[in-house]
Amino acid sequence: MILLLFLLTVAVFLLFSILPGDPARLTCGKSCTPDIIEANRHRLGLDKPPLEQYEAFIGGIFFGREFSEDSPQPVICNAPCLGYSYNRHAQVLGLIVNAFPVTFWLATGAFILWITTGISLGILAALTHGRWPDRLVMTLSLIGYSLPAFFIGLVLMFFVIIKWRWLPFPSYVSPFDNLGQFLQTMLLPWIVLAVLYTAFYMRLTRNQVLETFGEDYVRTARAKGLPERTVVVKHALRAGLAPIVTAAGLDLAGLLGGAIISENIFSLPGLGSLSLNAVTDSDLPLLAGITLCTATFIIVANLVVDLLYAVIDPRVRLGS
Amino acid sequence: MVGRSIPQIIWGRLRKDRVAMVCLVILAAYYTIAIFGPFVAGFVGIDPYKFDSSAISDLGGKPVLPNGGISWQHPLGVEWGTGRDIFAQLLFGLRISLVISTCATFLTVVFGVFFGIVAGYTGGKTDTILGRFMDLILAFPFLLIVMALSGVLTDRLTALGVPQGNASRILYLILVMSVFGWPYLARIVRGQVLSLREREFVEAALSMGAGRRRILFTEILPNLWAPILVYATLTLPSYIGFEAVLSFLGVGVLPPDVTFGSMLAQSVTYFNVVPLYLFIPGTVLVILVVSFNLLGDALRDALDPKAVH
Numbered sequence: 001m002i003l004l005l006f007l008l009t010v011a012v013f014l015l016f017s018i019l020p021g022d023p024a025r026l027t028c029g030k031s032c033t034p035d036i037i038e039a040n041r042h043r044l045g046l047d048k049p050p051l052e053q054y055e056a057f058i059g060g061i062f063f064g065r066e067f068s069e070d071s072p073q074p075v076i077c078n079a080p081c082l083g084y085s086y087n088r089h090a091q092v093l094g095l096i097v098n099a100f101p102v103t104f105w106l107a108t109g110a111f112i113l114w115i116t117t118g119i120s121l122g123i124l125a126a127l128t129h130g131r132w133p134d135r136l137v138m139t140l141s142l143i144g145y146s147l148p149a150f151f152i153g154l155v156l157m158f159f160v161i162i163k164w165r166w167l168p169f170p171s172y173v174s175p176f177d178n179l180g181q182f183l184q185t186m187l188l189p190w191i192v193l194a195v196l197y198t199a200f201y202m203r204l205t206r207n208q209v210l211e212t213f214g215e216d217y218v219r220t221a222r223a224k225g226l227p228e229r230t231v232v233v234k235h236a237l238r239a240g241l242a243p244i245v246t247a248a249g250l251d252l253a254g255l256l257g258g259a260i261i262s263e264n265i266f267s268l269p270g271l272g273s274l275s276l277n278a279v280t281d282s283d284l285p286l287l288a289g290i291t292l293c294t295a296t297f298i299i300v301a302n303l304v305v306d307l308l309y310a311v312i313d314p315r316v317r318l319g320s
Numbered sequence: 321m322v323g324r325s326i327p328q329i330i331w332g333r334l335r336k337d338r339v340a341m342v343c344l345v346i347l348a349a350y351y352t353i354a355i356f357g358p359f360v361a362g363f364v365g366i367d368p369y370k371f372d373s374s375a376i377s378d379l380g381g382k383p384v385l386p387n388g389g390i391s392w393q394h395p396l397g398v399e400w401g402t403g404r405d406i407f408a409q410l411l412f413g414l415r416i417s418l419v420i421s422t423c424a425t426f427l428t429v430v431f432g433v434f435f436g437i438v439a440g441y442t443g444g445k446t447d448t449i450l451g452r453f454m455d456l457i458l459a460f461p462f463l464l465i466v467m468a469l470s471g472v473l474t475d476r477l478t479a480l481g482v483p484q485g486n487a488s489r490i491l492y493l494i495l496v497m498s499v500f501g502w503p504y505l506a507r508i509v510r511g512q513v514l515s516l517r518e519r520e521f522v523e524a525a526l527s528m529g530a531g532r533r534r535i536l537f538t539e540i541l542p543n544l545w546a547p548i549l550v551y552a553t554l555t556l557p558s559y560i561g562f563e564a565v566l567s568f569l570g571v572g573v574l575p576p577d578v579t580f581g582s583m584l585a586q587s588v589t590y591f592n593v594v595p596l597y598l599f600i601p602g603t604v605l606v607i608l609v610v611s612f613n614l615l616g617d618a619l620r621d622a623l624d625p626k627a628v629h
Contacts, residue, residue: 004452004456004459011460015468015469142614143610146610147606148606148609150568151605154584154588154598155598162592254461257461258461258464260463260464261568264569275464279571280570282472290464294464295460302459
């Protein structure tokens with residue numbers, strides 16, 4: 001995992017500092033003169049050889065760094081320093097930390113919604129295998145993952161907010177400031193995100209449970225005369241849960257890096273909107289920072305999921 | 321009883337699947353329209369770039385006729401503010417969308433199959449290195465990376481001599497989607513190859529002195545087409561969706577060209593007055609994606625030897 005994280009920093013550095021050719025040109029928006037570009041190039045250390053730049057980048061993460069050491073007012077960027085955004089005149093980490101709570105609430109709420117509905121409907125489908133509830137769930141699942149998320153978002157917005165006026169136009173507040181408005185704002189984004197993932201989890205859960213129903217130990221459990229409920233919950237579901245946990249961990253981690261579409265449609269100022277804005281005005285340091293954070297979430301989630309495996313499924317023991 | 325080849329068996333199963341056949345017809349229609357539609361449109365005089373000031377009011381550019389200006393001349397209405405024909409925009413947009421998604425899927429399959437076979441068959445260090453590399457690519461958030469690199473890499477392609485503007489952007493989308501998309505397929509292929517390489521026919525070929533390239537691409541590759549076909553059928557609609565999302569967010573194909581995504585993005589401004597702006601391109605897009613997904617599911621069922629028929 002450490003190796004992967006190291007490779008990640010190299011890849012992000014290559015993608016965002018070397019690949020663009022001349023990142024300094026992108027640092028100062030419309031009113032750019034060659035002088036400003038040169039100054040920024042020097043202040044960001046982009047005039048140094050690539051290896052030295054990479055050292056400074058990594059050093060910044062662990063020990064912090066200063067931009068433009070020789071100018072009278074250097075920008076001090078404390079560890080962990082992910083870089084400095086000249087377009088926004090702010091530290092990348094600070095921008096990310098500010099936007100993170102919005103994305104956190106969005107991802108967590110949707111996660112709870114899709115895990116509960118997805119798994120319970122999936123189990124329902126498996127238990128009624130081949131009959132109408134199963135077919136209904138499978139059809140819903142197909143529709144759910146075929147509809148582009150932004151289309152669902154726009155349709156919901158059209159009916160619920162504009163046509164029927166059931167909810168006010170979304171405007172984000174912290175849940176600690178105004179819980180009512182927070183819930184009104186987040187309800188639709190949660191649903192949009194959850195629809196997409198529920199579709200996938202229904203199918204996954206159903207297939208997992210059906211598969212474990214064929215296992216010998218489930219038959220043994222039935223033969224012992226255990227109640228059907230115990231067989232399903234304790235034997236079939238527990239073993240079938242491992243792949244679901246994997247998928248859930250990775251999906252949640254991916255979402256914590258920003259749900260770009262939902263945040264954009266419902267104007268939530270989270271990481272997704274931040275990265276979209278960064279793309280629009282070519283803020284490479286900010287983009288590199290967000291990419292690095294999100295990918296780190298995913299790599300860490302991978303590890304956590306592997307560890308959870310051993311807890312959930314007694315057949316998997318680490319190190320054996 | 322006459323022996324049947326595996327493709328014949330599968331085609332036989334698929335033909336009995338009514339949903340799959342309907343989807344196949346719909347998709348064939350979509351591709352035909354995308355290929356020939358714009359030519360035909362040119363003959364009839366429909367043009368997605370032509371402004372029609374007679375169809376919109378002078379003040380505010382609202383379409384004169386109700387429902388977004390639907391008329392004989394403009395069967396699906398006109399764009400707010402410019403009077404450009406929506407039907408023509410859809411024709412050309414569909415073509416762009418299918419070009420991007422089809423090419424990207426093709427490249428994804430080529431990369432995925434190649435690296436999957438190499439990793440699975442060679443094993444050892446090559447496998448480990450490729451495996452790590454795939455982990456790394458998979459750790460990148462796909463949508464974010466496609467968006468994030470769009471500006472710089474499009475510039476690079478233009479610098480390499482690709483015509484500026486949407487030609488560069490389309491090529492960029494194709495390349496970046498396939499470069500970050502292949503590891504998923506490579507993993508599937510690798511798994512299959514791991515079991516295939518132990519089979520007798522590979523051993524037989526080896527003992528007859530077949531070289532590595534022959535084993536990989538003549539002996540093993542033909543056994544992989546089932547998972548590859550299913551994967552490609554399910555990847556293509558996801559790429560259509562990606563292209564739509566990117567254009568929707570304004571980082572994909574840019575004006576004056578339009579695709580599903582940019583039409584939907586525009587619809588947001590006007591859909592309280594003209595809901596059809598949202599629902600016309602949306603429906604066309606959803607039918608396309610759903611057909612692909614249903615066909616992919618049907619293919620998977622038809623190719624699954626364990627399935628009951």
